[in-house]
Amino acid sequence: MKAPASTAVYFRVTGGLFLLLALTVSLAFVDMGPLNIVVAMTIAVVKALLVVLYFMHVKSADGVTRAAACAGVLWLIVMVALTLSDFLTRT
Amino acid sequence: MGEHRIPVAHQFDDSVQQRSAATLGMWIFLATEVLFFGGMVLAYAVYRVLNPEAFARASRVQNILLGGINTAVLLTSSCTMALAVHAAQHGQRRRSVICLLSTMFLGLAFLVIKGVEYAEKLHEHLVPGIDFRYAGADAGAAQLYFILYFLLTGFHALHLTIGIGLLAVLAVRSALGYFSAEYSNPVEVAGLYWHFVDIVWIFLYPLIYLIQAYR
Numbered sequence: 081m082k083a084p085a086s087t088a089v090y091f092r093v094t095g096g097l098f099l100l101l102a103l104t105v106s107l108a109f110v111d112m113g114p115l116n117i118v119v120a121m122t123i124a125v126v127k128a129l130l131v132v133l134y135f136m137h138v139k140s141a142d143g144v145t146r147a148a149a150c151a152g153v154l155w156l157i158v159m160v161a162l163t164l165s166d167f168l169t170r171t
Numbered sequence: 172m173g174e175h176r177i178p179v180a181h182q183f184d185d186s187v188q189q190r191s192a193a194t195l196g197m198w199i200f201l202a203t204e205v206l207f208f209g210g211m212v213l214a215y216a217v218y219r220v221l222n223p224e225a226f227a228r229a230s231r232v233q234n235i236l237l238g239g240i241n242t243a244v245l246l247t248s249s250c251t252m253a254l255a256v257h258a259a260q261h262g263q264r265r266r267s268v269i270c271l272l273s274t275m276f277l278g279l280a281f282l283v284i285k286g287v288e289y290a291e292k293l294h295e296h297l298v299p300g301i302d303f304r305y306a307g308a309d310a311g312a313a314q315l316y317f318i319l320y321f322l323l324t325g326f327h328a329l330h331l332t333i334g335i336g337l338l339a340v341l342a343v344r345s346a347l348g349y350f351s352a353e354y355s356n357p358v359e360v361a362g363l364y365w366h367f368v369d370i371v372w373i374f375l376y377p378l379i380y381l382i383q384a385y386r
Contacts, residue, residue, distance in 0.1 A: 087257055094250040101242055105235070108381035116385075120377035128370045135253045135366045142191060145198055152202030156209040163213055167220045 093134045100127050178354060186353060193356040197363045204330075208371050211326065215319045215378065218312070225312030227383040229305075232297065234288060238380040241284050242372060248277035249369040256362040262352035264345055271342040271358075274365065278335045285328055292317070323375055330368045337361045 104123040112119065133139040138149050183189040219226045255270030296304040299318045307313060341358055344350065350358060 087254055090250055090253045090257070094246060097246045097249075098243065101239065101246065104377055104381065105239055105384075108235075108377070108384040111385045116381075116383075120381055121374075124374050124377055127373045131249060131366050131370050131373070135249050136363055141194070145191070145194055148195055148198035148202060151199075152205030152209075155202075156205050159206070159209060160213055160216070164216060164220070167217050 089134055093130050096130055097127055190356050193360050197360040201367050204367060211323055218315050222312035225309035226316050228307055229313040229316040230382040233380045235380050235384060237284055237288055238376055241281050242376045244277050244281045245369045245372050248274045249366050252362050252365045256359050259350050259355035259358040268342050268345045271338050275335050275338045278331050282328060320379055327371050334365050334368055
C-alpha cells in the first residue's frame with residue numbers, strides 16, 4: 081500500500097481523467113439513440129477505475145483490501161442487474 | 172511531538188499491521204457507501220426506464236457547463252488529495268498541509284457552484300415539496316426526476332461537507348506534526364473517502380446532466 085516514489089503518475093492520471101471528461105461531454109451531443117447511456121456509463125466506469133487503481137492505490141494493494149474493494153461493487157451489480165432485468169424486459 | 176514516536180495501539184503487532192487494518196476498515200465502510208448511493212441510483216434508473224421521455228425533457232433545464240466545471244473541480248481535488256497523501260507518507264509536512272488546504276478549497280468551490288445551481292432551481296420553481304410548478308407534459312414524472320436529483324446531489328454534497336471537515340482536522344494535525352513518514356494512516360484513510368465521493372460524482376454527472384444533450 082506504499083505510495084509510489086514519484087508523483088508523476090498522479091498528474092498523468094488527472095490528465096487522463098480530464099480527457100475522458102471532455103470525451104463524455106462531446107459524445108453526449110451526438111445522437112446515438114440507446115447507445116448514449118451505454119457510452120456514458122462505460123466512460124464513467126473507466127474514470128472510476130483510474131481513480132480506484134491509482135489514487136486509491138488498489139493497484140498495489142494486498143489481497144484483502146482488493147477483496148473489500150470488490151465486495152461493494154459486486155453486491156451493487158447483483159442489485160442493479162436483478163432489478164433492471166425486470167423493468168427493462170416488461171412488455 | 173518533539174521526537175518521532177509511532178503510536179501503535181496495543182491490539183496491533185506493529186505499525187504495518189495497524190496500517191493495513193485502517194485501510195481495510197475504510198474499504199469496508201466504502202462498500203456500505205457504494206450500496207447506500209447504489210440504492211438511490213437504482214431508484215433513479217428504474218424511474219428513468221419507466222419515464223424515458225419525461226426524464227430527458229426535465230434534464231434539459233440542467234446547466235451542463237456548471238456541472239462539467241464541477242466535475243473538473245472534483246477531479247482536480249482528487250489529484251491534490253493524492254498529492255497530500257503522498258507528501259504525508261514521505262514526511263513532507265508543509266507540502267501535505269498545502270495540498271490538504273487546496274483540496275478543501277476545491278471542495279468548497281464545488282459546494283458554491285452547486286449552491287448556485289440549487290438557487291437557479293428555486294428561482295425556476297423546480298424544487299419539489301417547496302415550490303414546484305412545471306409547464307411541460309408529464310409533470311408528475313418530471314417531479315420524480317427533480318426529487319431524485321435533489322436526493323442524489325444533496326447526499327453527495329453532504330458527504331463532501333463531511334470530507335471538508337475531516338480535511339480541516341487533518342490539516343491542523345499535520346501542521347502540528349502529528350504525522351510522519353512512519354505514521355500517516357488518518358491522511359491515507361481520509362484520502363480514500365475523498366476519492367470515493369469523487370467517484371460518486373463521476374457517475375452522477377452523466378446520469379443527471381447528459382441524458383439528451385444533443386436535442
